[in-house]
Amino acid sequence: MQVSKRSVHWEEGGFVTPHHFQASERYLQDRLRETEDWLIPNCYGVSSIRFDQSALMTGVLKILECKIRLKEGTTIEIPEESQIIEISVDEIRKVMGQDRRVRVWIGVPHLKEGQKNIYDSDNRDARYEMRMLAAIDENTGEKEDIAFRFLRPSLQPDGSSKGLELLPVCQLKLSDKYEGQFEIEPSYVPPLLDLNSWGWLKESVKWIHDRIEASIETESQSLAGVNLTFESSIEGRGIRILRLNHLSSGWTTLQSMLNGRMVHPQNIYTELCRLLGQLSIFGETRKPPKLRSYDHDDIGPIFQSVLSEIRKLLEGIGLPEYERHPFVFLQKDGKLKRPYRVSLDPKWEASTYSLYLGLETTGVPHNEVDEIIRKTNYKMGETSRVSELFRLGLPGLVVKPLDRIPRELGGIKNTTLFSIERSGSEWIEVQRTHDLGFWFENRSLKLGEGRKLVLEHPQTKKDVPLEFALYVTHDRGGTRS
Incomplete structure (x- = not known):
């Protein structure tokens, strides 16, 4: 008979030894473990x-x-x-x-x-x-x-x-x-209680999230201001509405889960299977493939399978003409604690890719946004070095206003674009770490909601909330000049 399956009988006047306390502790521990396993x-x-x-x-x-x-x-x-x-x-x-x-x-x-x-x-x-x-x-x-x-x-x-x-x-x-x-x-994944504990798996799911976000951006802009009806005279509009609906549903779920404190891999696997089912209508067979049931002791292969199928469907949907990656920051007590930063994909170093800085706001003309950034004390460079560049007054990366908006970015609204010059010693440092950051003089800015920084308009002295984003375009036809 297993002693831990029995509770100790306590009674008045009984002679108590360490055995009583150990048996009582084991009983409580085993009951708790069983309850956790059952529920x-x-x-x-x-x-x-x-x-x-x-x-x-x-x-x-x-x-x-x-x-x-x-x-x-x-x-x-x-x-x-x-x-x-x-x-x-x-x-x-x-x-x-x-x-x-x-x-x-x-x-x-x-x-x-x-x-x-x-x-x-x-x-x-x-x-x-x-x-x-x-x-x-x-x-x-x-x-x-x-x-x-x-x-x-x-x-x-x-x-x-x-x-x-x-x-x-x-x-x-x-x-x-x-x-x-x-x-x-990295591709071997042990049994996990939290998706965040295994970088390769989290980044693989995050790639799907970011890829869907880019597609939503393109699809939503093309449908902005359109009467949303499936009975449209414009060929393909009903399909695009349905596709945007499924993409948005999957993206919002992934966003809430990836930003959570703890995400059990079984929950995220279930949502990925649901997303695959919703997108399968846009595949060649119009039906979802057969997938393995969740296996906690074999997480890597089951995730690789469902992620691979989703990638194929997203490729069929087509890439947007640009990628958008917002800069993020860490704050404490309302102050910027680390550089305003964004990670770069190594493939963007190729000459067929172009990088642009986008400052997003509403109600402020492009020329005024240009003046705000020109008169703000900041430095742009490799993230781990940029605060030191600012402190010592060393040269960083240069951004210049665009004379002509690239065709791929022509549909972007409420955004002032700047080209990022990829030359000089600081660009070599950025290529080394694939991390790009801004550093501002703290008295030059305030932190706004979400990812926004609040800069002062040099003429009106009013606060202007700006969201910084990196825009990436790819010329698939050849090398850019």
Whole structure:
């Protein structure tokens, strides 16, 4: 009979030993774990994790921080509740297969009922180690040393290790660039509790979100001011209305989920399947493909499948003639704490791409927006350097008003456009990190709603809210002059 399945019978005058308290604690813990498993499907996996990339280059896989729940319900928090754990790649190399890949697991020894579970020289595979820590009486403030139990997690290069609760946390592969070195394979996804904990997966979903956003921008502008009816005499308008409806529905759902604090991958997978079903009417077969059911232990392949199908459909819809990427900022107490920045795609370095800065506002003529930016004290350059460029007065990137609006950007409203000169030493720095940032003199601006900055009109002295965005066009016919 499993003792933890029974609640302790407390009675007046009973002789109490540590066994009573341990049995009571195990009962409560097991009831809580069972309730979580019954009510919340797939409630195990990685909630957050951070590896030491520099240590991996020297031959050690090390977890600096993590929050993980194992299948059995055990939670691991590093460094709050356990020490930083590591494993040598020499141990990993011993179990490497012909595919030059090794899956690495985090493990915790099982609780052995009826046996000793505290680590010592005679019990090296114990679940816990004991440490003395000072505890403060909350009423009197008096201090006393108390013995606490700490879990003893470890990294294992073999998922068949006996006597351990195990969960895969990453997959290593031999690097193609650096002979003999291992690197973490981003496309392998362990069981997750939060999409945000695995960068490759989140960025893959974010790409779909951004691609849909760009399509919505183009479709909505072409339909702005149009009487929305499917019985239109204009060929294809009904299809475009339906397409915009499905794109908008999928985008708003993805936006709310991607901006959430925690997103379980099963929820986002369900929404991606729904989006695929809605867009399938625009594919060649007019019907959705067969997809695998959600598999919490095989997240990577199922996501790759649905994301690949969505990409195909989006390619069929067609690319917009431009991409729009808003600048974002971090604020604290109403002040800009980091540069107003945007990430660049490396492919935009090609001469067939052109980059433009767009300042979006309403009710202000283009020439006045031009004057506002010219008379504002700012610097534009590589994000990590731009504040120093500003402080030292060093040259940054130059933006110039456009004499002629490019055809691809002709339909954009309420936006003043500037060309970004891609030359000089600072552009080389931007190419190195693919990160472009603005830095402003703090007294020159205020922070507005959303992504907007509020600059002062040099003549009227009124506040003008501006949203900064990077516009990218691509000449598919050849090189731009």
